[in-house]
């Protein structure tokens with residue numbers, strides 16, 4: 001059944017011969033125990049405020065990119081306040097205090113300090129709310145564009161699995177995705193954080209030990225000592241797809257061929273939802289090769305074009321693209337896409353790109369939609385596909401745990417999106433963008449009512465200072 005389940009238990013996986021290179025069991029019961037997320041307090045509507053001001057049809061953003069609005073940080077917010085708000089909520093709802101935590105990893109590509117990691121700032125914020133400190137906690141910061149969030153999860157996972165842990169691991173992916181004003185990427189901006197608790201016997205997602213990688217030195221998107229990225233946008237789309245293909249092939253070398261019916265959800269890194277629509281079609285095409293699905297649809301859209309049958313590469317590319325377009329129209333594809341991919345994209349359409357946190361928000365989105373649609377995902381597989389420019393993709397498999405519904409019910413997705421304050425005119429957006437420019441001094445006041453942690457100044461050593469508002 002398309003979009004159905006293949007309930008791979010640990011025993012089944014072992015029988016199927018899944019092995020890591022060193023023979024370690026691919027499934028330890030380690031993974032994501034719980035999640036909390038925090039969007040920037042502001043919201044920019046792309047259709048009514050952004051599109052008219054940049055003289056573009058709203059459909060370019062809604063249909064062309066799949067975005068309707070984006071989350072932005074107010075003037076007193078940054079990666080530390082967003083990360084600390086998400087982490088505090090995660091700790092509070094799990095009755096945790098600093099002595100329960102052994103490790104804090106922050107993933108970001110919006111760091112404002114070349115030495116002091118954001119995790120120390122976030123720990124400092126959290127300590128304002130507890131009587132204990134994180135004195136014996138290992139803290140760090142991970143950087144590799146958007147994929148660093150997944151790398152930080154994997155580091156924490158390995159630390160727990162290695163048996164050397166001294167507590168639970170807190171992983172916080174936090175970013176402000178600003179582009180230079182007028183850059184084609186401007187509409188895809190976003191700001192927010194996802195905090196994840198990594199532990200043994202997780203209540204949400206157990207994570208497989210098999211990771212497929214595609215990695216190559218590229219210059220599609222980079223920030224050489226600058227706040228805003230240098231971006232070759234069109235090429236970055238092609239690089240994303242190429243790395244994903246390599247990562248999936250690498251994964252299959254270890255796990256055997258993928259089949260679309262094995263996965264209930266497939267969260268991808270989502271710079272904008274349309275990017276994932278492109279990737280999903282290629283992923284589906286790849287994974288149905290030689291399967292019952294391909295045989296069934298051949299009656300309607302013909303056999304898949306084979307490169308060997310074409311004299312010129314261009315002719316083959318045209319033929320396979322046309323076949324892929326036809327494939328996207330089939331019931332098999334649309335039903336799979338609607339079940340497995342679309343649920344992971346609905347949050348992104350309202351918040352934009354959160355860089356390191358993006359794929360983790362896509363997981364939140366998929367689980368939350370599944371809960372609201374009354375699906376029972378316990379025991380089902382989820383295929384997670386991360387990407388970072390520069391460039392690297394990583395794919396792996398997770399299994400939804402029995403207690404997932406209780407955890408997801410507390411994500412408070414609607415409340416968080418609705419709590420944001422609308423930026424009602426383009427001039428205010430322009431001033432806000434300038435206020436976040438690291439090279440410009442402005443004294444713009446916050447637009448929205450402050451909640452949680454706020455950035456309230458700069459100390460004598462140039463450090464940022466923070467305060468809890470409530």
Ligand code: HMG
Pocket residue numbers: 057059060061063064065109144145146147184185186188221231232233234236237240269270271272275353355387388389
């Ligand atoms: P652009 O030049 O503004 O847009 O840049 P476009 O002209 O290519 O149009 C975009 C789509 O809208 C096209 O669809 C148009 O046809 C369509 P497509 O051909 O791609 O299917 N369109 C319309 N549709 C309906 N009605 C209309 C209309 N007009 C146009 N009226 C670009 C787009 C993605 C290049 C730009 O947004 C950009 O540079 N973004 C930043 C880079 C990016 O997000 N890259 C994605 C892959 S790399 C990545 O994900 C890593 C990243 O997250 C960073 C990291 O890892 O750290 C970015």
